[in-house]
Amino acid sequence: MSLMSWGMYPKIKNTVFKFTTAENLKEIINTNDELIPYGNGRSYGDSALSTNIINVKPKDYFLDFDEQKGLLHIQAGVLLSEILEHYVPRGWFLKVTPGTKLITVGGAIASDVHGKNHHVEGCFSECVEAFTIMLADGETVTCTKEGTPDLWKATCGGMGLTGVILDAKIYLKKINSQYIDQTTIKTKNLKETFTAFEAYQDKPYSVAWIDCLAKGDKIGKCLLMVGDFRDDGKLNYKLKAQKSIPFNFPSFALNNWSVRAFNWLYYGKSKNGVSKQRVDIDTFFYPLDAIGHWNRIYGKNGFTQYQFILPKETSYEGLEEILTAISDSGKGSFLAVLKLYGKANDNWLSFPIEGYSLALDFKIEKGLFELLDKLDEVVVKHKGRIYLTKDVRVSKETFEKGYPNIEKFRTFRKKNKMNSKFQSQQSKRVGI
Ligand SMILES: Cc1cc2nc3c(=O)[nH]c(=O)nc-3n(C[C@H](O)[C@H](O)[C@H](O)COP(=O)(O)OP(=O)(O)OC[C@H]3O[C@@H](n4cnc5c(N)ncnc54)[C@H](O)[C@@H]3O)c2cc1C
Incomplete structure (x- = not known):
């Protein structure tokens, strides 16, 4: 059976090799090309x-x-x-x-x-x-x-x-705990989101969920979650059983309206201003792992994640431009995650540079790649780059411009x- 990636796109035929010893693996490598x-x-x-x-x-x-x-x-x-x-x-x-x-x-x-x-x-x-x-x-x-x-x-x-x-x-x-003291900050626009990220920089963990359907002066509104481990000696961690999506959803199930309803529930129902919660490791670090095969909600054609990063100096302007283009396109993304990054390391193809990165999930549908090509132009203009582990369509030219x-x-x-x-x-x- 051929293997697929998490986006379930593209679906290509492949031969799968398993190995038990180093000798086995050596033989596979010596006798085949185009291996990954x-x-x-x-x-x-x-x-x-x-x-x-x-x-x-x-x-x-x-x-x-x-x-x-x-x-x-x-x-x-x-x-x-x-x-x-x-x-x-x-x-x-x-x-x-x-x-x-x-x-x-x-x-x-x-x-x-x-x-x-x-x-x-x-x-x-x-x-x-x-x-x-x-x-x-x-x-x-x-x-x-x-x-x-x-x-x-x-x-x-x-x-x-x-x-x-x-x-x-x-x-x-x-x-010394499996719990995290989480602070959630609800912001009204991109300016407030940036101010909140900078204000909570001393917290070791931070991530923001952005409402990417917001328009006009509400563009960039978010829930920013920051936190750190507690010190209460409670280490009774067990892996939780996953509830699983049993089959691919029909492709019409995920549309602008369902994303809007999700955003209303997620953002609209959370408290205004600043609130505090105690959450466990899985809730804080791995919320999506609670549902097995959640990739099936995007339907049988699959989906992709578009993740880019921009240097700090150009992040605000670039994000505003990209969020406006997405909101105007009407192609909603359930998941729109914004993170702040520290200094880059020396590895030749590592993704992070000092700045802000946004990750957005889109189902594969007509017009999507044209939209992403336009977003690439904004990323290149602002001296950013695309994350290879999420990517399925970036051009050689765009890729090269991001990775010196x-x-x-x-x-x-x-x-x-x-x-x-x-x-x-x-x-x-x-x-x-
Ligand atoms: C819900 C979700 C959330 C995610 N969040 C993040 C995130 O916050 N930050 C982030 O950086 N990434 C994130 N990712 C991406 C994920 O962490 C990476 O794609 C990771 O590399 C996947 O690991 P894998 O074992 O599944 O490898 P695969 O997907 O099987 O392979 C990924 C790459 O690693 C190579 N590879 C795998 N095993 C080996 C090996 N033994 N030797 C050499 N090369 C190998 C493959 O050739 C391929 O290029 C997320 C993915 C999902 C689904």
Whole structure:
């Protein structure tokens, strides 16, 4: 059976390889081209899709834990949820986690994912001490930032295009509660939203949900959620059972009106001004994981996430322009998440730069890609970039303008004979 990504678009035929030993994997790599590693398929677009797919998820052993250092050694197919299940009750949490816990450690390194605390902890690679990777010649290398700097900079954020990550050593952070003290700030427009983000910068975690159907002077109104862990010794964390969407919704179910109704319920029903709540890890970090297969609400044609980031200096103007264009287009997005980012790292294709990023989900329908092409022009004009792990359609030209280190990445792949061996639909499209 062919594998798909989380956006369920595109649907392409692929051969899926599994391996049990390093020798098996070496043989797969030696005898095939156009290979791409696949973790848990939570990337939205075509970065984990190719003619030949290497499924890494079954490699999910915990190898060692150094309690003194908080250093965990695991295989690359371990899910973040599995780490939480075993280590939150012992008082440890992930230093960096994205908005879903259902991703593999290999996928977290390959996309160099970030969370609600990028302005404090940076990307996932910043909590990695070392990883081992099988390269295009079938050799296995232990990679560290100091020992093999080019391989590190190419692999962290390199979307699986340098080889197959086999295991990693990652630092966890000490916590003394599975609860978070959350403050919610309701704002009336983009200006208030920016002021609130700046005012709460000292909080380690922050994220805003934007009403992207708002118009005129209400553009950019949001609910900003900020928080930090409590210190109450309550660590009784258990993974919750998911309720699942059993089938693809008909495509008409998600339209401007249903998004408007959702926004009214979510924004309209929440308290004005500033309010405080105590919430658990899953509610704060992973609200979407509560519903299994929620991607099916977008219908059988699938959906995509458009995520861009703009430098701080141009963020306000750029966001205003983009939110206006979306609101005018009438193409509503349930999910419109705004985050503040700290300094960029050195990795050649890592997404974050210092500024603001917005992520929007859209169902695949007529006219969508034309709208996104227009948004790309605004992103390029304001010196921003698109996030590869969400993307399924960005052009080579737009991509290149956002990532100034692209030539270093290309040269490295060529020099190490990686470019025909490891390829995805996306790498072919954007020419990497
Ligand atoms: C609900 C939801 C919320 C999300 N929130 C965020 C967020 O807040 N921040 C964020 O940064 N991302 C976020 N994401 C995106 C997600 O974290 C990334 O796409 C992540 O890389 C998916 O990991 P995966 O294991 O599912 O990998 P896949 O989707 O299977 O693969 C993703 C990429 O990693 C490569 N890869 C996977 N495993 C390996 C390996 N072992 N060796 C080498 N390369 C490998 C693949 O080739 C591909 O390029 C979110 C996704 C969802 C569905």
